Amino acid sequence: MKVEEFSKKFSKTQPIIGFAIILALFFWGMQLNQTSAKLAFSLAAGVAIGYILTRTRFGFAGGIKRIYVRGEGSLTKALLLAFGVAAILYGAVQWHDAVHGGVPAYLAQEGDKIIHGTQNVYMTNIGTVVGAFIFGIGMIIAGGCASGTLADFGEGEGHAAFAFPFFVLATIPGHYLREVVDRNPIGNIGVRAYLPDYFGYFGAIIVTIVALMILYGFTQRYEKMRKEEGTYMDPLGDYEDFEKPLEDPLSGNPFGISLYHKMFVERWSFNTGAILLSAVSGAIIIFKGKAWGVTSAFTKIAVWFVGLFGIHFTDPAFNSINKTVEAGLLSDGGVILDIGIVCGSFIAFLLASRFKANYKFDSKNAFLFSLGGLFMGFGSRFAKGCNIGALYSSIPNFSLSGWIFMFFISLGAVAGLKIFAGGKSCLVPPRHRDKRDFK
Secondary structure (H helix, E strand, C coil): CCHHHHHHHCCCHHHHHHHHHHHHCCCCCHHHHHHHHHHHHHHHHHHHHHHHHHHCCHHHHHHHHHHHHCCCCHHHHHHHHHHHHHHHHHHHHHHHHHCCCEEHHCCCCCCCCCCCHHHHHHCCCCHHHHHHHHCCCCHHHHCHHHHHHHHHHCCCEHHHCCCCHHHHHHHHHHHHHHHHHHHCCHHCCCCCCCCHHHHHHHHHHHHHHHHHHHHHHHHHHHHHHHHHHCCCEEEEHHHCCHHHCCCCCCCCCCCHHHHHHHHHHHHHHHHHHHHHHHHHHHHCCCCCCCCCCCCHHHHHHHHHHHCCCCCCCCHHHHHHHHHHHHHHHHHHHHHHHHHHHHHHHHHHHHHHCCCCCCCCCCCHHHHHHHHHHHHHHHHHCCCCCHHHHHHHHCCCCCCCCCCHHHHHHHHHHHHHHHHCCCCCCCCCCCCCHHHHHHH
């Protein structure tokens, strides 16, 4: 697209609203800072994550969907890059903590210094396996993972508006049943493995990087096979014209619309998204002492919501959640961060002047989006995390549970792609099988 063409189509109204929201968030952040610096930081980190996710079109569900449907692994390889960069950052932080007397969270006694991020070193049991598989199916039919649903919600995607409330509510039974499993003998069938216990911190980083490089190599080989079959689709094929670099950026005033397009409209690469997300997540683990998570905040929101109708939970599984609800949801950093993600995605679309509510689907698909939300809500809490808490914040924190979660979320996603393809869902295209599919 040329500068003149873009300039004619570009509306200034949405960017003005976007900058106004940024200003409002700044003042809210200042108010939060008076209560807690961590709350203000959570808002800033959430806005940054949402903006990055939308600006790069980065998504964890897409990392499986794209390579299965299109045969190209650009997003899959970017995800592996994100894990690798995060592993180096997290490893450095944890090594520092260990040298200064820190202990893993699952071994800590009262008064001990906890090694940052080890709260995500989970027990790998039936909950991890079943929860990951169910979550994988859900994210395919809902059109996005946990972080993706928040981003899509901010972008005005109707499928997220249907998936989100069911996602939130379904975390309650998922959370409760995982607690029940963990209290009983079946919950002890499994393993909790923290790689530095076996390889040391430097060794854990190397082992993680090597494993990711092996997966990267498999991805490249699979791409090559799909190219030879003629079922590979170019990764740039889904770029909108206005997202691409302008054809004549130096024409006219290069510091006017051309510069604005470069700064706020032109799409960033998946690899850029991977590095930036890892940088923000690294800041989170340093500043907050624990890794980025999404769905634990959903359970708190759900418990607060059902409480409005007189439904309360007295089981010990909900003790900490009830304390948060009593203190107020906006006193919780996880809730603030999730709000920030929605706002960041909303701002990204407004600044690009591309926000538009999208509800172009029928009642059958609305039901599938809602069903996907239910699956993700239950699966995420039954597995003790979603694509973020149980995957992105577990593998780089050297927990074996993250690798197990990766395997079974992938199986679930492929099952969802097979079951719901072929017109059964508007968000699940059939797998490309020959060149005619690309016309």
